[in-house]
Amino acid sequence: MKTIALLTLKVKLDQNNPNLRETRQSIWDDPIKFTTKNKDKCTMILTGQGENMKLRLSCEGSKRSYWCEYVGKPYTCSAFNKNPRHYFVQIMWILRKLPNACQGPREIKPNMCRKATDDSRMIFSAGPYLRQPQRPQRLSAHTRPNVTVKALVKTTRASEKVKTTAQSQTTAPPTESTSKRMAKQYCWRSLNGVCSFVIGLFRN
Known part of the structure; x- marks a missing residue:
């Protein structure tokens, strides 16, 4: 009887253990799959359970394939510890609305952890689509036509003055x-x- 009572107590404790619930949800063994706005088929694979957790996206379309990675500490969010898979499902909802899943926000914080600290975010860390600041040459290219027009007006006026003086x-x-x-x-x-x-x- 004593052994049965101990086993029953252990089962109840296991049911309340978030780490074991996390294992049963197979968040690391069962990848999350989704399709983007451009019909690219993507797979979300999770690795790491300690200090940093890594989220790797691998997508394949009819004419291209690409990948990228996010890292973060989602365990700092209490809602994640209760339902870790739903945390990444909410990230998937954000990424599947995009034409390219790797061109999403640099930092992603699911709605379920909106009240948690910023440490619970997943941050873009690697991939072929790293964002770069807009080059200033593009702005100067747009302003060149205005400068050219002004220069032409000045040149025309100067030539008219020269013609008048010459006459x-x-x-x-x-x-x-x-x-x-x-x-x-x-x-x-x-x-x-x-x-x-x-x-x-x-x-x-």
Whole structure:
């Protein structure tokens, strides 16, 4: 009787042990599978049960295959310890809405752990789709047309000013030559300069 009582007590304790419940859910032995928005078939494999837990995504589509990894400490969330598989199912719900499962958020915190500390997040750690800051050259490329237009406007205005100045300079000499010619015809040679000046005044 004593042995039976001890066995019964052990079974009850095992049922309340979160670590054993976690094992029965086969979260590490039974991968989570899903399909992305672009119909890529993905498998979520989990490794590690200690300090850091690793989540590896492997996806395969009709024209491509890719992978990426997340690491984190989800055990710092009490809700995870009660239902660890559902933690990763909620992550799967986020990733399956994307065309590419490896281009999701850099940090993922399931809704069930929204009140837990940030340590419970899964953070993007490796993969071919690492995010990079936007290059400044793209911005300068967009601003180049405006700069070019302004430069063309300035050049056009400058050329118009040069043409106007050139026209005024080319029209001036005929007036002077006419004044000088008339002065030579109607004035003494010694007074050509004065006559030319006076004739020029009247013509203007």
